[in-house]
Amino acid sequence: MSQPIVLAENLGRDYEVGGGLFSKPGIVRAVTETSFSIEAGKTLAVVGESGCGKSTLARLVTLIEEPTAGHLRIGDTEATPENWKKLRTDVQIVFQDPYGSLNLRQKVGAMLEEPLKINRPEMSKAERQAKGREMMRLVGLREEHYDRYPHMFSGGQRQRIAIARALMLEPKLLVLDEPVSALDLSIQSQILNLLLDLQERLQLAYLFISHDLSVVRHVADDVVVMYLGRPVETGPKDEVFDAPRHPYTKALLSATPRAEPGGGRQRIKLQGELPSPLNVPPGCPFAPRCWKAEDICRSDRPRLEGQPHPAACHFPEA
């Protein structure tokens, strides 16, 4: 087996919050005991409801924040802060919002050249420009738009710009945090195709964060399902989608509407909603909403384990 591009072991990130007028101080465990690895050319998708820790995980892997537990390796280098500068070019991120993530006062060209200016000071201006133009072609934008401002582009084109910018330093890993969620269907398919093309050509590893399971099903090789900051099920995409073992995965799949009328499916109805992350129940965090919960679920935290792929549940689905 080839060496993974990224390896995370028991990664965790806590935040201290509150202590204000209305709340007691507390600790939010945004991400807890999360392990995974991604090889070159492969896509690991992270799915789960809002607040389950997807974006926090993205910030840890992109070296924007330091984990408070566990460790992270990029290539063969331990991703501790003293190595961040060296690793930064290997990992880049693309955000959900093509409007918010670009500097609106900067021309596209300048935006693309900026990472080179900072990280490759030895490059000449002409070299930077050549590389920027090449990147515009690569993501399907017209070179003659090099001197335009972001507001002159459509949402889909802006997402292409964000992807182009992320690729300027030739990263090995691209973290995609809801990259198509803000886009219309016809544009979404263009961007997904672009990502697939780039992955094949450049052997990029993707950490693909999304709440849209039909998109994930299309792009992922492996999937991690998160709930309240913890992975509750992880495995090859087809196994997780076709034979989910964790009740939460099952509920999530059954709640996802399918574009086929007249299915007449029975949806699993979950009770209540996500507990406050300040107040994660002992035992299985899913127990308050789980239809299979028994006493042991409320007292003992299930471990992520089992065959054919791991699930954190005392009574996994057959």
Added chain:
Amino acid sequence: MSLLKIRNLSVEFSTASGPFRAVDQVDVDVEAGEILAIVGESGSGKSVSMLATMGLLPWTATITADEMSFDGQDLRELSGRARRRIIGKDLSMIFQEPMSSLNPCFTTGFQITEALRQHTDLNRSQRKDRAVELMEMVGIPDPSRRLKAFPHQLSGGMNQRVMIAMAIACRPRLLIADEPTTALDVTIQAQILDLLTGLQKETGMGLILITHDMGVVAETAERVAVQYAGQKVEDQPVADLFATPHHPYTSALLAALPERATERRLATIPGVVPGQHDRPEGCLFSPRCQYADERCRTVPPPVQPAPIGRARCHYPLNVPAGEEVA
């Protein structure tokens, strides 16, 4: 008789860069007890056409229509008082951005009971009970406590449910829900959609669901209107729309669904929706349509008859045997 009947609705905004047509010759019919979904890409005029119906557009909008009637009453001729009696009671809307339509200065409880005070003759304690009942219906745990909360103290999903509670407070006969679940997680979305369709079945109200999610359409709607660049381009029962789309845009949209992918590369629609200054002369979809010819580019297409999905197209697809193309 249709509960809501709109003929030839157009909305034009005057903007700094000239007039802009956001809605273009749209017809809408909804029967009592029917669920109509309106789908289309961002900017296709879904919200504006419904806001026009509700009389909620700013003064920069010029609205024209041959007919706009609710339950036989002409919505354009109503006096202010008569309008207020209908809007918010018989005809009610859930807005796309919950935070902008809840008043941050009042508790959720006040906002719900206030709607009840205006439109019903319930007394104070009955209003309070009804508010609690509504909060329970929309799945808000611990309603009595939540009624005392201000919008900023609740999550987005909670506020969305408060909006729904307000909209259904007076048992409307027609509810227009503009992307009611787009900001919510799928498990909560499933609850809200079940709630809305359950209500619709129980009370026989009509429901217009605006969405861009084809999965939601497939599982919720009975009939679907597809909008493109301000025009309605197709209108069919939901199963027929997915099985035999008549307009090339509908067909291309369905093909772009990842679920329908037959290979790793997805089908795409080249180009983008036309803007204010590059609206084509003939068919608005012609710059992106794989079937476009000279006629498409120069002559605006007719609206086909109902068996051809009222497709706004010169060359509709999947024409049933024996049907005459307009």
